[in-house]
Amino acid sequence: MKIALFSDIHANLPALEAFFADLEKQKPDAVYCLGDLVGYNIWPNEVINEIRKRGIPTIAGNYDFGIGRTSDDCGCAYKTDIEKANGAVSISFTNEIVKDEERRYLRTLPAHIKVEFQLNHDKLNLLLVHGSPRKINEYLFEDRDEKSLLRIMEQADADIMCFGHTHKPYHRTLNSGIDGQDHFRHAINIGSVGKPKDGDPRGGYVLLHIQDDSSITNAASIRVEFVRFSYDVEKAASAVEGCRLPDAYAEALRKAQ
């Protein structure tokens, strides 16, 4: 079974369309969206409708949560005053253009989806969250302390935990076994379709391969494939420059910052 996982589209329609075209080639058996459909670009309604139209199981991201409630807070951790000022423009712009029906959709998205496998009579739980199981806007970066990451996964009873939010993809395998009995857990950041921040401006998503022998005792039995696809970055960047959103978001798309 091949499962595609994508997130953090952030109203970038050209990136989303290129992603769907890439999926046609990859032919996964199931697709899940891990949230943040809106913010930072001009196509929030179109992105929501493309995802809805396909009936894709989707969970809420922090930006969706904010816009769903017409809030002026997206729960983003902006560091500088300039970032804060830019962020305020983005959320007010998004609140202004998102339509009622689309807002209603964002408001009722689930927070988490758990897919519980029982292969070979063994439990294997795949947990999908936006930030972390504890908080929609918690950033789980690649350098997160191993103990802390394990505790989060153990508390949530997750053997494979997939999340987005940081826009920087990675896969970490951790062993939480005791008494010499291996129990591998996988923490997978699936990257971002519409606003990558890892220096590669192409859109990114993940293909998760589950086989009939996939198990917590064999780390290699769960395969994670990071896919990058090209899209018309210039179209998305020019769209930012052509509206009242700060130009900094156009540059961020070109440089993947």
Next chain:
Amino acid sequence: MTIALIADIHANLPALEAVLEDIDRRNPDQIYCLGDLVGYNIWPNEVIENIRKRRIPTIAGNHDLKISTMDPASEESPKNYAYRLISPSEKQYLQTLPAHIRLEFNYLPEPLHMLLVHGSPLNANEYLFEDTDEAVLLKHLEDTQANILCVGHTHKPYHRTLYTQKEGKDQFKHIINTGSVGKPKDGDPRACYVLVELDLSTDIKVVESLSVEFIRVQYDVEKAAKAVEGSLLPNEWANMLRQAY
């Protein structure tokens, strides 16, 4: 948020096609399949291909699980012809289906968990009927911390609400049986599926705040019944489709 749930297709391609057409018209926000794609008719591969092509998240039904444990000697019987038809790549798919899918709605007035299983949370082969003892149902709901338990397997649709109390507060739990797309057993031969609607007013304390709609869809029953009769499968199964028992 409108969620469409389909289950128990049982290799009945004309029924599945009619249901998917109906779903496309109604445009739900998410679609899930509660298993039993195969058995009882001649189109297991086509049904699986359709579900995979549409990337509908699907859990394993008892018939889907059966193919990996089947004894080669028993495969010879006419009944098992339905499983012999399944191609290796589709078998692979069935063997990696999850057992449950849980949707956690944490942002409603009260957090609400919706659990999708085939038979019961403990067993894909356990039947949860409309008249199953309330204590049994409540135990399943409590053990799994689910507010809404969606099941298939019996091929008889129902929505039952159960009253309970948690820390002195009223609470309602829901059991939804999706009925069967390809082999209804409730006397109505039309295909059946369910639409569940949640919105910000959905509240575990208010019983009517969850909308559950059963949809019946006409399909070419005769085509599905004749396919059974034209195959090695027992002829009685054709009549079961015509009369929905």
